[in-house]
Amino acid sequence: xxxxxxxxxxxxxxxxxxxxxxxxxxxxxxxxxxxxxxxxxxxxxxxxxxxxxxxxxxxxxxxxxxxxxxxxxxxxxxxxxxxxxxxxxxxxxxxxxxxxxxxxxxxxxxxxxxxxxxxxxxxxxxxxxxxxxxxxxxxxxxxxxxxxxxxxxxxxxxxxxxxxxxxxxxxxxxxxxxxxxxxxxxxxxxxxxxxxxxxxxxxxxxxxxxxxxxxxxxxxxxxxxxxxxxxxxxxxxxxxxxxxxxxxxxxxxxxxxxxxxxxxxxxxxxxxxxxxxxxxxxxxxxxxxxxxxxxxxxxxxxxxxxxxxxxxxxxxxxxxxxxxxxxxxxxxxxxxxxxxxxxxxxxxxxxxxxxxxxxxxxxxxxxxxxxxxxxx
Ligand SMILES: [Zn+2]
Numbered sequence: 126x127x128x129x130x131x132x133x134x135x136x137x138x139x140x141x142x143x144x145x146x147x148x149x150x151x152x153x154x155x156x157x158x159x160x161x162x163x164x165x166x167x168x169x170x171x172x173x174x175x176x177x178x179x180x181x182x183x184x185x186x187x188x189x190x191x192x193x194x195x196x197x198x199x200x201x202x203x204x205x206x207x208x209x210x211x212x213x214x215x216x217x218x219x220x221x222x223x224x225x226x227x228x229x230x231x232x233x234x235x236x237x238x239x240x241x242x243x244x245x246x247x248x249x250x251x252x253x254x255x256x257x258x259x260x261x262x263x264x265x266x267x268x269x270x271x272x273x274x275x276x277x278x279x280x281x282x283x284x285x286x287x288x289x290x291x292x293x294x295x296x297x298x299x300x301x302x303x304x305x306x307x308x309x310x311x312x313x314x315x316x317x318x319x320x321x322x323x324x325x326x327x328x329x330x331x332x333x334x335x336x337x338x339x340x341x342x343x344x345x346x347x348x349x350x351x352x353x354x355x356x357x358x359x360x361x362x363x364x365x366x367x368x369x370x371x372x373x374x375x376x377x378x379x380x381x382x383x384x385x386x387x388x389x390x391x392x393x394x395x396x397x398x399x400x401x402x403x404x405x406x407x408x409x410x411x412x413x414x415x416x417x418x419x420x421x422x423x424x425x426x427x428x429x430x431x432x433x434x435x436x437x438x439x440x441x442x443x444x445x446x447x448x449x450x451x452x453x454x455x456x457x458x459x460x461x462x463x464x465x466x467x468x469x470x471x472x473x474x475x476x477x478x479x480x481x482x483x484x485x486x487x488x489x490x491x492x493x494x495x496x497x498x499x500x501x
Contacts, residue, residue, distance in 0.1 A: 165485050171492040173256065174321035174352075175282045176272045179499055182492040185282065188255035189462050190487035193325060193355055193384060193410040193439040196259045196275060196283065196458075198236055199266025203445060209293040211329070236444050239274055245458060246279035248451050252459035256282040258491070260325040260355065260441070262289055264296050269318055284321035284491065287314040288343055290357065291327035292335045299335055307342035308349075315350045316497045323347065325384060327357035332366055340367065344374035351493040355382040355408065361389020364396050368405055378404035382437050382490055387411055387420040394426045401432040406490050410439040413460025420465075421472050428478065436482050437490060438465065 164186065172179040173190075199205075206212070249257070261267045269285050276283045288311065289295050299307065314320065323343050328336045347354055354371065358364050364383045371381055383400050387409040391397070397407050407427065409420055427436060440461040442449065451457035456464050466479060 165489050167489075167492045168494055170494045172495065173282075173284065173488065173491045174319060174493070174495055174499065175256070175276065176269060176285050176319050176321075177276050177282070179495070180282065182488040185255045185488055186484060188253045189459075189483040190256040190258070190491065191254060191439045191458070191461060192258045192382060192437050192487045192490060193260045193408060194257050194442040194458055195261050195444050196242070196257065197261050197266055197268040197271055198443070198445050200236070202266055205294060211293060237271075239271070239278065241450075241452060242275055242444070243278040244452060245450050246275060246281040248457055249459040250279065250281055252457070252463050254281070254459045254462060256284065256487075256491075257458065258284040258286065258322055258324070258355075258439075260286050262287060262325070263314065264294065265290060285319065286322045286324045286355075287311055287318070287320045287352075288323045288326045288354075289339050290325065291329050291359075292333040293329070294327075295335060295339070299339065304338050304342050304345075307339055308345045311343055311346035312349050312497070315346065315352055317500055319499055320350075320352060321491060321493075322353050322355060324355035324382075325357040326354060328359065328363050328367055330359040330362050332363050332370075337370060340370040341374050344371040344376045347371075347376050347380060348374070349496060351496040353380045353382070353490055353493055355490075356384045358383065358385045358389075361386050361391070361396065364389070365399055365403075368400065368403060372403075379406075380490075380493075382406035382408045384408040384410050385441075387416050387423070390419065392422070392426075394423050394430075397423065397427055398430055398432065401427065401430075401435040405435070406437045406486065407432070407435055408437050408439065409465075410437065410461075411441045412438055412465035413440045413456055413463070417465050417468055421468050424469060425472060425474070428474065433478050433481055434486060434489075437486055438462075438482055440465075 167182050171182060173182055173185060259272055267285065272283050272285055323346060326340065326343050343354055356367050358367065364386060367383055368378060368381060372378060383405055386397055386407050388411060389396060400407050409424060438461050442458045447453055449455035469479065
């Protein structure tokens with residue numbers, strides 16, 4: 126446990142530390158230093174565009190913002206994922222009993238159970254979460270009205286996203302659309318819906334021509350709308366190439382979070398460091414589970430290299446993964462905060478750094494000056 130990672134912990138009260146770490150009541154943290162500095166500087170007019178309102182980033186200073194989770198999915202999502210050509214030959218997941226309906230099914234009808242989900246969001250609030258980004262794109266079953274109802278009923282702020290997933294899951298018309306067409310469609314989505322980000326924008330193990338087109342298009346849609354972009358990589362593959370494409374159309378790297386980099390097994394974190402050096406965010410976004418033990422030393426390496434301000438943490442929680450919800454005995458949607466973060470703390474990461482990652486980096490990534498008027 127290196128001394129420098131523990132020496133500043135005393136600057137936080139126990140209540141603040143417990144709240145941040147998800148172990149106490151959802152008492153708001155008072156604004157405080159980030160990495161030894163003050164509240165982050167945001168551009169004039171910057172907001173976080175949630176499904177219910179445009180809010181100043183300071184509205185979320187008091188807790189954790191999770192930048193990549195899933196609160197809505199289409200009822201056919203699991204079946205479509207399982208049917209992807211790249212999954213051919215993989216064993217089908219065993220059928221499971223839905224705890225609400227009693228049906229044996231891969232689908233979970235609780236996805237549409239508002240009361241259940243509101244209770245989960247209330248529990249996440251108590252854990253210290255103040256805002257959740259839903260990374261489900263329209264083709265994956267994004268449901269803005271349902272997100273609005275969840276947010277209204279629970280008081281949890283929710284950010285909705287636009288975009289496309291990976292080539293295998295694209296709507297068929299993408300293949301025949303031009304880059305201009307895709308760009309226009311993404312801008313149109315952000316103009317007609319209260320979107321706060323583009324994501325999760327995915328590429329396959331090797332980037333396909335369609336994915337390259339869509340990535341260029343979302344980069345151009347960012348320039349037109351101001352919305353930040355978070356990505357899906359295939360276990361970290363093509364991470365730098367994703368950033369290359371986005372930068373090639375003019376996207377500033379600090380508006381991009383490259384995703385699933387905790388799944389890139391690389392003890393020396395060279396790719397992670399390269400992404401950080403270029404100024405983009407590195408997403409450790411499947412946390413609170415099996416990969417935690419492998420990821421803790423990777424995060425420590427990046428902290429030691431001075432990249433604390435480039436890290437983002439989330440869980441990529443799936444609304445349809447019903448055993449993971451707290452009411453079903455799981456850790457819930459706050460698991461990156463309640464399961465993974467304590468492991469970082471135990472490894473010696475100080476409270477100021479944790480606060481910087483959870484409460485500041487996520488807002489620095491999300492906050493933008495929207496170039497399109499708010500609708501809805
Ligand atoms: Zn995701």
